[in-house]
Each structure stands twice: as C-alpha cells, then as structure tokens.
Amino acid sequence: MPTYKLTYFNIRGLAEPIRLLLSYGGQDFEDVRIDEESWKKLKSNMPMSQVPVLEIDGKQTHQHIAISRYLAKQFKLVGDNDWEALQIDTVVDSLVELRRRIAFLALFVELYPALRGPDPEVVKKNYEEAVKTTIPFYLEKFNAMAASGYLANGKLSWADIYALPFIEFLESVMKIPVVDKYPNLKKVRDNVMGIPKIKAWVNKRPVTEY
C-alpha cells in the first residue's frame, strides 16, 4: 500500500475531495495542515508554489483535480469504459466551472470597494443577479443529471464524491439552499454520506469554516 502525505491549509477547500477519496479507498494518509507562517517557508518547495500537494511514496503530485482522478482510478470510481469516464470528467469540469464563476464574483465584489468606484450598488446587483440566475442554472442541470441519485452513469463515481464538499460550500458558506431545493442533489449527498468510510472521515475531520 503506498504512503500518502497531503499538504494543505487548515480548511476543506481544494484538498477535501482528495481527503474524501483517500478515506473512501481505506488509505491512511498524513493530513498536514499548515499555517501562513509555515506556508512562507514551504511555498518554494512546492511544484508550482501551490497546495494541495499529495506525496505518493515520497513523490510530489499537484493539481487537485488530476490527483482526484488518479486516486479515483485506484479505487475503481472512474466508470467501466472511456465513455463513462468522459461523462464523469464532464460533470467534474462543470462543477469546477461553477466554483470558478462564484470565486470570480466573490473576488470582484471584494475588490470593488478597493477600487472606490462610484456605484457599488451596480456591482452588488450583478452579484445578486448571478446568485439568482447563474448558480440555479447550474444546480438545475446537475439536479437533472442526478435522477438516479448519482451524477454520472447512474452509479457512484468520483464526481459524486467531488460534489460533496462543493454542496457543503454552497450551503454553509454561500448560504444557498441545495439539498432542500434540488431533491436529486440531496440523493447524491445522502448516497455519498451513506458510505461508512466517507461518513467516518466527515465525523472525525477537523471542523473548519470553509
């Protein structure tokens, strides 16, 4: 069994899909959570000056989606053929796309006051409009894909596990109701949370805001 050492900040963030997948696979891993001070020292040792970095048998790997797909292959969560793998990759890329759009909006709203523009109300309105339109657009699509309770191919894949912390993020950070409003996404969440090794990880992990 390989040894795994994960380095990231003390948040769920981009590392949580990796933690969930390792837990699903029953793999022990060292869950290193660094603070800002350690990060200054570590940064230049990281392949692209970024985390998460997962060391597998001492070899550094980075880019959280690539790592997640690699782990999913080890744990047979990538579908049974190339076509099924494509469906899974497509869902993950769409989840990532929505998260990026949200990050862009959040950053934009946050940056705006620093620019001291004349009409922050316009920016705020754009942001609220996106919360009303862009996010529901994606969530409705994801909900429609997940009639079976799984996001791709009617069975469990790493897309469902990848989706779990994103659903948590939307609910707890963005305060957007997901599982109450989109019954199939509730099924996805419940199916993933119903896996004993996943549930055990969620129950024992450090409690953090993000």
Added chain:
Amino acid sequence: MPTYKLTYFNIRGLAEPIRLLLSYGGQDFEDVRIDEESWKKLKSNMPMSQVPVLEIDGKQTHQHIAISRYLAKQFKLVGDNDWEALQIDTVVDSLVELRRRIAFLALFVELYPALRGPDPEVVKKNYEEAVKTTIPFYLEKFNAMAASGYLANGKLSWADIYALPFIEFLESVMKIPVVDKYPNLKKVRDNVMGIPKIKAWVNKRPVTEY
C-alpha cells in the same frame, strides 16, 4: 469509425485542441463554425448552453478538456499507466490555470473602465506586472518540464497537443515571446508541428485571429 460533428464559433479558442486531436487520429469531422445569429438559436440545444460541443455518433459531449482526454484515449496519447496519465493531466490543468488567470486579468482590465474607477493606471500596472511575473513563472516551469521536447513523461501526449494552440495564443494574441525565449517549449511546438497530420490541419484550417 465513429462520426464526429464539432460545433463552435469561427475561432480556434477552446475547440482547437479537439480539432488537432481529431486530425492527429486521422478522423474526419464536420467542423461547424457558427456566427452570433445562429448561436442565439442553438444555445438552448446545447447541454450547458455552451460550446464547443462534439457529437460522437450523434451523441452530444461537452467540456473541452473532458472531450480532449476522451479523444486522447482513443488515439493512445494518455501515457502507459495511471501514473503517466496523472503527469499529463497535471500539465493540462496547469496550462488551463494559466489561461484562466490571463482571461481574468483581461476581463478585469476590460471591465474596469466601465466601472469608472478613479485610477485605471493602478489596474493597468497590476496587469503589466502579471505579464512580467505570473506568465513567466508558469512558462519557466513548463520549460523546465519539457527538457525532452515533451511536456510529460518524455514522450508525446495530449498535453503537447493541448499546449500548441495555447502557445500560439500567447504569441499571436498576447504578443508574448514563447518559443524564442523558452527553448524547450520551442521543441514541444516543433515536435507537435512535425506530425504530418497535425501540420496538414494547421495548414488547411480557416485563418482566424484567435
């Protein structure tokens, strides 16, 4: 042999890796290039109201990276094992990350005047600083990875083919010298362009600005 129908705008953009991969695989494909008027009509028929969409035997697929990886599997460009596939995925995700950062900067600079902020010079300076720091940071990393003339595993993969239009974009749109400054990236470009089926596509494709 499956039938392929690609729908996108009349630009290289996100569809070009797909066109290059289909060409590499010796696959005929219908290269549908729509204008703004047709897009208005087509948009709601697309899975996420986005293009590129590739129909494979009449079935719609979307998300250009997922599609590229699927095609790469058909044409044996994904490495010889999961570890090699991880290296390739990591390079592609890093290329995508850099493109996204550039797009963010470009959008931000473009949006800024509309916000009528007091100091467009500050924004312009940030942008120029990024062109001086962020982009070279990535290009140096990519250059270091590509000592063999290939971006991953010392042999041709879809990461090299994916990189080709991105290098073109940086050079022709951003006016950033890549191949003159980063000799290994020149090797990557030359190796990909040296593949007769790739070269044939590049020579026959419609000439567009982006």
